[in-house]
Amino acid sequence: xxxxxxxxxxxxxxxxxxxxxxxxxxxxxxxxxxxxxxxxxxxxxxxxxxxxxxxxxxxxxxxxxxxxxxxxxxxxxxxxxxxxxxxxxxxxxxxxxxxxxxxxxxxxxxxxxxxxxxxxxxxxxxxxxxxxxxxxxxxxxxxxxxxxxxxxxxxxxxxxxxxxxxxxxxxxxxxxxxxxxxxxxxxxxxxxxxxxxxxxxxxxxxxxxxxxxxxxxxxxxxxxxxxxxxxxxxxxxxxxxxxxxxxxxxxxxx
Amino acid sequence: xxxxxxxxxxxxxxxxxxxxxxxxxxxxxxxxxxxxxxxxxxxxxxxxxxxxxxxxxxxxxxxxxxxxxxxxxxxxxxxxxxxxxxxxxxxxxxxxxxxxxxxxxxxxxxxxxxxxxxxxxxxxxxxxxxxxxxxxxxxxxxxxxxxxxxxxxxxxxxxxxxxxxxxxxxxxxxxxxxxxxxxxxxxxxxxxxxxxxxxxxxxxxxxxxxxxxxxxxxxxxxxxxxxxxxxxxxxxxxxxxxxxxxxxxxxxxxxxxxxxxxxxxxxxxxxxxxxxxxxxx
Numbered sequence: 137x138x139x140x141x142x143x144x145x146x147x148x149x150x151x152x153x154x155x156x157x158x159x160x161x162x163x164x165x166x167x168x169x170x171x172x173x174x175x176x177x178x179x180x181x182x183x184x185x186x187x188x189x190x191x192x193x194x195x196x197x198x199x200x201x202x203x204x205x206x207x208x209x210x211x212x213x214x215x216x217x218x219x220x221x222x223x224x225x226x227x228x229x230x231x232x233x234x235x236x237x238x239x240x241x242x243x244x245x246x247x248x249x250x251x252x253x254x255x256x257x258x259x260x261x262x263x264x265x266x267x268x269x270x271x272x273x274x275x276x277x278x279x280x281x282x283x284x285x286x287x288x289x290x291x292x293x294x295x296x297x298x299x300x301x302x303x304x305x306x307x308x309x310x311x312x313x314x315x316x317x318x319x320x321x322x323x324x325x326x327x328x329x330x331x332x333x334x335x336x337x338x339x340x341x342x343x344x345x346x347x348x349x350x351x352x353x354x355x356x357x358x359x360x361x362x363x364x365x366x367x368x369x370x371x372x373x374x375x376x377x378x379x380x381x382x383x384x385x386x387x388x389x390x
Numbered sequence: 391x392x393x394x395x396x397x398x399x400x401x402x403x404x405x406x407x408x409x410x411x412x413x414x415x416x417x418x419x420x421x422x423x424x425x426x427x428x429x430x431x432x433x434x435x436x437x438x439x440x441x442x443x444x445x446x447x448x449x450x451x452x453x454x455x456x457x458x459x460x461x462x463x464x465x466x467x468x469x470x471x472x473x474x475x476x477x478x479x480x481x482x483x484x485x486x487x488x489x490x491x492x493x494x495x496x497x498x499x500x501x502x503x504x505x506x507x508x509x510x511x512x513x514x515x516x517x518x519x520x521x522x523x524x525x526x527x528x529x530x531x532x533x534x535x536x537x538x539x540x541x542x543x544x545x546x547x548x549x550x551x552x553x554x555x556x557x558x559x560x561x562x563x564x565x566x567x568x569x570x571x572x573x574x575x576x577x578x579x580x581x582x583x584x585x586x587x588x589x590x591x592x593x594x595x596x597x598x599x600x601x602x603x604x605x606x607x608x609x610x611x612x613x614x615x616x617x618x619x620x621x622x623x624x625x626x627x628x629x630x631x632x633x634x635x636x637x638x639x640x641x642x643x644x645x646x647x648x649x650x651x652x653x654x655x656x657x658x659x660x661x662x663x664x665x666x667x668x669x670x671x
Contacts, residue, residue, distance in 0.1 A: 143487035151474045215440075216471040216524070217481065218489040218531055221460060386457045389441050 144219055144227025148206050149234060151213070155201035163194040170282075190251045190284035192243035199235040199307050203314035206231065211319075215390050225385055228315065229378060236307035244300045247286045289358050298363045305370035306358060312374035319384050391415055391451060391567060392437070392535065398445035399432050399591075406432040408591040409446065414567055419557065421582035422571040423661055429591040430571040431468065434537045437569075438466030450535060463534035465489075469543040470517075471524050478515070478523060479508040485527045496563060497530035504552050517544045525553060529560040535567045536560075542572055550574065554581045575658045585657075589665045599657075606660040607643065610636045611650040619644070627663030638663040 170188055206228050214224055286292050289306075291299040317333075320326035340346040357373065360366040392414040399407035406429045414420065424430045435441045437448060439460035448455040455461055473481055478501060486492040501508055504522055512520065525541045542550050558581050561568055569586070572578050579599060587595040597605075609616055613635040620628075620637055627638040638655060640663075646652050655663075 140488060140490060147474075147484055147488065151476070210474075213472055213474045214488065216467065216473055217485045217527060218465055218492065220462065220488075221457075223488070386459075387442060388457075389435070 138223070140220070141223045141226045141230065144214065144223045145230035145234065147214060147217075147219070148202075148210055148228055148231040151210055152198075152202050152205055155198055155205055158201060159195060159198040162197060163191050166191045166194055188282045190243075190246060190282050192246035192251065193283070193285050195239045195242055195246075196285070196307065196310075198239055199232060199311045200314055202235055203232065203311040204318050207315050207319040208321075211388070212390050221385050221388075225381060229312070232308060232311035232315065236304045236311060239307055240300050240304040243284065243286060243303060244296060247284045247292065247299075248296060251282045251284045251287075291363070294363045298367075301367050302363055305367040305374075309357060309370040309374040309377075312378040316377050316380050316384075319381055319388070322388070323384070391417075393449045394437075394446070395448075396446035397436065397443050397448050399429075399436055399441070400444045405591050407436065407443065410588075410591075410593045412586065412593055412596055414569075417561075417565040417567055418583045419561055419581055420567065420569045420584045420586055421575075421578045422569055422586045422588065423573075423575060424571070424588040425665060428588045428665075430588055431539055432591075433588060434466055434468075434539050434569065434571060437535075438464050438537055440466060461535070464537065465528055465531045465533040465535070466537040466539070467524055467528040467541070468539040469521055469524075469541055473512045473520070473524065475511055475513045477509055477511055478506055481512060481523065482508070482527065482530075485530070489531050491532035493530045493532055493564070496560070497526050500526045500530070500556055500559070504556070518546065518549045521545065522549065522553065522556075525556060529556060532564050533566065536569070538568070538570045540571055540573070542574060542577075550577055554578075557581050575661050576656060579657045587661065587664060594664060602640075602657065602660060603654070605642065606638075606640050606655040608636055608638050608653045608655050608659075609646065609650055610634070610653065611646075615647060615649050619647075619650070626660075627666075640664065 166189065170191060173188060211224060215221070219227075284292075286299050286303060289302070291302045294302065317326070317329060320329060336350075340350045356369050357366065360369070392412070394410055394412040397407055397410045398405065408429075410433070422430050422433065432441070436443045437450075437455065439455045439457050442457050450461045451463055453459070453461055455464075474484070476484070479498075482494065482497045482501065485497070486494040498508070501523070504526070506515075506519060506523055506526070512523070515523065521541065521544055525538065528536060528538060528541075542553050545553060554577065557568065557570065570578060570582065582599060584598050585595065585602060586593070609619065611634070613630065613633050616635045616637050623637075623639050623644070624641040625637050626640045629636045629638075638659065640660070643652075
């Protein structure tokens with residue numbers, strides 16, 4: 137990989153202040169909320185019926201926002217600094233890989249080091265030790281828990297490494313998809329893509345046959361039993377979608 | 391180096407570039423002139439591969455230019471370009487990392503010479519300083535072709551003089567093709583060697599400044615003496631006051647008959663006349 141492409145990826149990662157700040161603020165608010173619950177739980181106060189959304193989930197916002205800001209904001213600035221489109225194409229992809237890996241790793245750490253052992257077992261679930269796959273949102277009469285997408289999507293049961301890879305692959309796919317969708321908004325086919333997406337969701341959902349196709353698709357990229365297949369599907373799909381950017385970027389005016 | 395054959399660019403029904411043929415075989419500072427909307431920016435962006443052309447062919451160093459294949463040896467920048475809101479020094483560093491042929495020392499030296507505060511963030515710079523920084527970043531690139539679109543927009547007289555120095559210094563250190571579009575004709579004439587004039591998307595003229603200095607002149611005198619001379623001369627404009635006439639010529643010099651004076655035509659007057667802005671009676 138050429139040095140200029142790596143430098144472009146670094147430039148992209150360095151100039152994502154808004155996504156960093158927004159993600160930081162949201163994650164910070166949730167972290168403080170969690171801390172308050174933990175303190176209350178430790179103090180013996182009644183925290184029944186409370187369930188929390190893990191801080192780690194909010195980190196997903198970072199690659200999502202980055203995939204909007206990089207094509208919409210950074211592209212022009214990179215070109216104005218003498219960057220080449222080819223380098224921007226690969227450099228952005230590299231930036232998404234790094235962000236997806238960092239967020240996936242951070243969420244895995246949060247899930248295994250904080251969500252599961254400390255909050256749920258220690259403060260929210262003191263009488264019922266954690267059982268794999270026994271995720272319970274707050275049911276009436278039960279003690280609530282902390283919801284982390286690693287568990288919601290059923291990746292936790294596959295072990296730490298596979299869970300990391302599964303999350304990485306899905307985040308990578310989301311980034312590639314959002315980047316492409318953002319990049320094409322300046323063209324007529326961007327609007328066509330928007331309408332097509334809305335149509336897919338609204339038409340596929342009520343019709344059973346199409347709904348099954350939709351379920352099959354989401355099962356493949358998120359919930360598939362065979363983790364390796366899910367990872368492979370996400371990465372292949374992400375690269376396929378991202379390749380659409382090649383001609384789009386070539387024709388994009390600055 | 392640059393070959394443009396019948397290059398055409400259309401935006402719907404509007405023709406921004408109309409079958410332009412031009413060859414720039416060697417290094418030099420070229421001034422691109424044209425009225426507002428003449429097609430200068432389109433011409434430059436097309437040359438840089440930022441926008442596709444709809445007809446003809448553009449090649450640079452034998453490589454066909456297209457947006458999918460922006461020539462590596464071309465660097466284009468427009469005035470008022472947005473940049474990351476980073477410190478000046480950081481922007482220069484970033485540019486150096488994104489461009490393999492970037493002359494970082496030149497950029498820092500020029501930033502120092504033109505009193506750019508390298509610790510200031512981009513958005514805290516004045517408009518003129520922003521433009522100067524962008525020009526420095528562009529000129530510090532060792533690309534074979536540099537395209538500067540209205541780089542002195544928003545500059546005061548001193549800044550314009552600084553910019554001309556920067557342009558000459560850059561050319562002295564790295565001789566290459568520098569194409570500068572501007573409206574400040576007489577000022578750029580101090581540094582440019584060649585003139586390219588575009589009007590309504592068409593190439594009107596490509597000539598050296600020396601050639602224009604030699605061939606562009608004004609004949610003044612009585613109309614009945616001047617008018618017979620104009621039949622064999624390329625008259626690009628005329629101004630009549632009563633029985634007196636001032637004819638603006640772009641042709642070989644003649645020996646004026648008695649009663650006719652020959653004056654040098656300023657570049658600005660030449661431009662105004664050649665684009666048809668001063669042909670009135």
